[in-house]
Amino acid sequence: MATFVETLAAASQVLGVIKELRDIDKGLSQGELKARMADLYSSVADIRMALADANEELRAKDREIAELKARFEQTSQLVEFRGYQYKAGPDGKPRGKPMCPVCMGDGKHVPLSNILDVMHQCPKCQGNFGLLQEFPG
Structure with a gap:
């Protein structure tokens, strides 16, 4: 599973690629542009996967917390x-x-x-x- 830090690093990388695309010199060839766009799509896919993993991890933690609260409630009785x-x-x-x-x-x-x-x-x-x-x- 991707950690929060890894997700932020991937997001930062995507933002860097987007900034580079904005600063592109008109002389960039079609092939170079396609290669940079492919890198961007790959980075966005990595972020989506990392966020999905983080979301699942948060849900698992929520389930564990609910279970512990229920166990504590039973024990307190x-x-x-x-x-x-x-x-x-x-x-x-x-x-x-x-x-x-x-x-x-x-x-x-x-x-x-x-x-x-x-x-x-x-x-x-x-x-x-x-x-x-x-x-x-």
Whole structure:
């Protein structure tokens, strides 16, 4: 992908070619004029490609920012109890089952399942945890 600096350099080059075309001496041959025009078209095409790449890069950054904001919003709705994260109720106290700490490291909020009232297990990563506190709600 083209960087912003490369895009500016290409644009500067095109402006230089345009300035040269304005200052052309009438004695310039048709072949030289065509060669300079070809250089100009090539430079403009390079700029268009660089701008398209920069636009795609900006869109990717916007998507990443939106994803991070959503992840932050989800995390801010959790509360810790005895080392595990739970959904927070309206009163700010833990509600429901604890979240899998392994999957939370990957940005996922997966509630643990209670297995025969003996232990908790993650349905996604299959991680086993001891019997943990569950809260109504």
